[in-house]
Amino acid sequence: MKVVIVGGVAAGMSAAARIRRLDEFADIVVLERGNHVSFANCGLPYHVGGVIKDRDALLLQTPQSLKASMNLDVRIRHEVASIDRPRRTVHAVDLATRREYEESYDKLVLATGAAPIRPKLAGLEHPRVFVLRMIEDMDRIKAVVDGGASSAIVIGGGYIGVEMAENFRERGLAVTLVETADQLIPPLDREMARDLESHIRENGVSIHLGTAAASFRDIAGKVAVDLTNARTLTADLAILAVGVRPDTALAESAGLELGSRGGIRVSSGMRTSDPDIYAAGDAVEVVDTVTRVPSLIPLAGPANRQGRVAAENLCGRQTVYASTQGTAVVKVFAMTGGGTGASERSLRKVGQPFMKIYLHPSGHAGYYPGTVPLHVKVIFAPDSGKLLGAQVVGFDGVDKRIDVFATAIRAGMTVYDLQELELAYAPPYGSAKDPVNMAGFVAANCLKGDVVMWYAEDFPVKTAEGMILDVRSPGEYDHWHIPGAVNIPLGKLRSQADSLPRDRSIYVYCRVGFRSYLAYRLLRQRGLEKLSMLAGGSLTFHSVHGTTLS
Numbered sequence: 162m163k164v165v166i167v168g169g170v171a172a173g174m175s176a177a178a179r180i181r182r183l184d185e186f187a188d189i190v191v192l193e194r195g196n197h198v199s200f201a202n203c204g205l206p207y208h209v210g211g212v213i214k215d216r217d218a219l220l221l222q223t224p225q226s227l228k229a230s231m232n233l234d235v236r237i238r239h240e241v242a243s244i245d246r247p248r249r250t251v252h253a254v255d256l257a258t259r260r261e262y263e264e265s266y267d268k269l270v271l272a273t274g275a276a277p278i279r280p281k282l283a284g285l286e287h288p289r290v291f292v293l294r295m296i297e298d299m300d301r302i303k304a305v306v307d308g309g310a311s312s313a314i315v316i317g318g319g320y321i322g323v324e325m326a327e328n329f330r331e332r333g334l335a336v337t338l339v340e341t342a343d344q345l346i347p348p349l350d351r352e353m354a355r356d357l358e359s360h361i362r363e364n365g366v367s368i369h370l371g372t373a374a375a376s377f378r379d380i381a382g383k384v385a386v387d388l389t390n391a392r393t394l395t396a397d398l399a400i401l402a403v404g405v406r407p408d409t410a411l412a413e414s415a416g417l418e419l420g421s422r423g424g425i426r427v428s429s430g431m432r433t434s435d436p437d438i439y440a441a442g443d444a445v446e447v448v449d450t451v452t453r454v455p456s457l458i459p460l461a462g463p464a465n466r467q468g469r470v471a472a473e474n475l476c477g478r479q480t481v482y483a484s485t486q487g488t489a490v491v492k493v494f495a496m497t498g499g500g501t502g503a504s505e506r507s508l509r510k511v512g513q514p515f516m517k518i519y520l521h522p523s524g525h526a527g528y529y530p531g532t533v534p535l536h537v538k539v540i541f542a543p544d545s546g547k548l549l550g551a552q553v554v555g556f557d558g559v560d561k562r563i564d565v566f567a568t569a570i571r572a573g574m575t576v577y578d579l580q581e582l583e584l585a586y587a588p589p590y591g592s593a594k595d596p597v598n599m600a601g602f603v604a605a606n607c608l609k610g611d612v613v614m615w616y617a618e619d620f621p622v623k624t625a626e627g628m629i630l631d632v633r634s635p636g637e638y639d640h641w642h643i644p645g646a647v648n649i650p651l652g653k654l655r656s657q658a659d660s661l662p663r664d665r666s667i668y669v670y671c672r673v674g675f676r677s678y679l680a681y682r683l684l685r686q687r688g689l690e691k692l693s694m695l696a697g698g699s700l701t702f703h704s705v706h707g708t709t710l711s
C-alpha cells in the first residue's frame with residue numbers, strides 16, 4: 162500500500178506514525194509545503210516571550226529523524242497543487258527547485274490544517290503586521306522584538322491573542338489588545354472571562370473590547386491601526402489573531418464534499434466523500450459532542466486523534482472518531498482558564514435547554530498556603546442531569562478540574578455521578594470534597610429541588626418585585642451590597658425569620674453561595690416558599706455585572 166499524506170504537522174504526522182506502526186511495509190510519503198514537519202505550533206508564543214529559550218526545542222522531528230525511526234519519506238518544501246482522483250495521483254511542486262511531479266497513491270490523507278484569517282482590510286500588507294501559525298511567522302515576530310520593539314498591538318482576544326499579549330509583556334513591550342466581542346476568550350461565557358480580563362489588565366495590557374481593526378497605516382515605520390470606534394493605535398508591530406479557517410483549497414478543487422461550516426466533510430472514520438481519501442485535523446468539520454451540530458474546532462488534541470483514527474481505518478480497521486468537545490485551557494499570566502463541552506452561549510444558539518450553577522471552592526485546602534477561590538461554572542441537562550459543559554478559571558488546580566469535567570462529559574456522566582467521583586486529595590492539591598464533587602452536590606441539590614437558584618442576570622428586572630436578602634456580615638454589607646438589598650446576617654436569621662414576608666419572593670445571597678444555601682434551607686423549613694438563592698453569590702454577580710470585586 163502506498164499512502165500519501167498532505168501536511169506534516171499534528172494530524173498528518175500522527176497519521177503517518179500510526180500507519181507505520183500498523184503496516185511496516187507501507188510506502189508512506191509526507192508532503193509538507195513548509196520548512197518544518199512535526200513542529201510544536203502551540204509553543205510558538207512562548208519562544209517569542211523567551212519562556213522557551215531554545216528554538217530547536219520546538220522542532221520535534223526532522224525528515225532525517227523520521228526516516229531513521231519510522232522509514233517515512235518526508236519531503237519538506239513540497240506543495241501539493243492538485244489531486245487527480247480518477248488516476249489517484251497528486252500533482253506536487255518542489256518549492257526549492259520548482260520541479261513539478263506526479264505522486265501516485267492508493268490512499269491519500271489530507272491534513273492541510275487551517276490558515277489564519279486575514280480580513281480584507283486596507284494596509285494589511287504593512288511589513289509590521291503579522292500572523293502566527295508557522296515557525297517562520299514566529300521568527301519574523303521575534304526578530305522585530307529582539308530588534309528593540311517597545312510596543313505591540315494584538316488584534317483578537319482568543320487563546321492565541323491572549324498568549325501573545327502575555328508573551329509580549331514578558332519581553333517588556335507595551336501591549337494593547339483589541340477584541341470585537343464584548344469579552345476576551347470567546348469560547349468561555351462572558352462572566353467567566355471577566356476575571357481573566359481583569360488579571361490581564363492588572364498585568365499592564367490595555368484592552369479595547371467591542372471594537373475591531375478597520376485599517377492599517379504606516380507612521381514613520383510604525384504600524385498605525387485605525388479602529389472601528391474611530392480611535393487609532395500605534396505600535397512597533399501588530400499581530401492579527403482573529404481566528405483560523407480550514408484550509409480546504411485542495412479538497413475543494415478536487416471536488417470533495419465540504420460541510421455546512423466550510424470544513425472538509427468526513428465520516429466518523431475520517432473518510433471524505435472519496436473512499437480513498439481521508440482527512441483529519443483543523444481542515445475537517447467535526448460533530449460537537451454536546452450539541453451534535455457540525456463544528457470547526459481547531460485544537461491539537463483532536464487533530465492528533467483524528468490523524469490516528471484516519472490511519473487505523475486506512476489500514477483496514479474500523480475505528481470511530483466520535484466527536485470533539487472543545488476542551489481547552491490557557492495560561493493567562495498567573496491565572497489559568499478554560500472549559501470543556503458546551504458553553505451557555507453555544508446552547509442558547511441551538512436552543513438546547515440547560516441549567517447552570519456556579520461555585521467558588523478553593524483550588525486546594527484553604528488552610529494550606531497558596532490557594533484562592535476557583536470560579537467554576539457547570540452546565541447540565543434539566544431533565545437527566547447529564548453534564549453538558551464546564552468552565553473553570555483561577556490560579557491553582559484549574560487544569561485538572563477541566564480535565565475531570567472533560568472526562569465526565571466524554572463518559573456521558575450526570576451531575577449525580579460527579580458526587581461519586583473519588584479524586585486524589587492531600588492538602589496541597591485539593592480538598593476532601595473536591596471542587597468537582599462540590600459541583601455535583603450543588604447541581605444535584607438543584608435537580609432534587611433542595612434549593613432553587615436565582616441568577617445575577619435576574620437583577621434588577623426580575624428581582625424588583627421581591628426582597629433581596631443579604632445574609633453576609635454587616636461589615637461585608639457596608640463594603641458593598643446589591644442595590645436595595647436588606648441585610649440579616651445568617652447568625653440572626655433564625656430569630657428574625659418570622660419578620661420576613663411570605664407573599665413576596667425573597668432573593669437570598671451571600672459571597673459565594675454557602676451561607677445563602679444554609680439560609681435557604683433554614684427559611685424553607687420554616688415554611689417560606691417563594692425563596693431562591695443567588696447562584697455563585699456576589700462573586701458571580703460581580704463577574705456578570707462587571708462591578709468591582711470586593
Ligand code: FAD
Pocket residue numbers: 167168169170171172173192193194195202203204205206239240241242272273274275293294295321408411441442443444459460461462464
Ligand atoms: P496544521 O498544524 O496547520 O498543519 C497543516 C500543515 O499542512 C501545515 O504545515 C501546512 O503547511 C501543510 N499544508 C497545507 N496545505 C498543503 C499543501 N497543499 N501541500 C503541502 N502541505 C500543505 N491547540 C491546542 O489544542 N492547544 C494549544 O495550546 C494551541 N496553541 C496554539 C498556538 C498557536 C500559535 C497556534 C498557531 C495553534 C495552536 N493550537 C493549539 C492549535 C493547533 O496547533 C492546531 O489545532 C493543530 O496544529 C492542527 O493540526 P493540523 O495537522 O490539522 O494542521
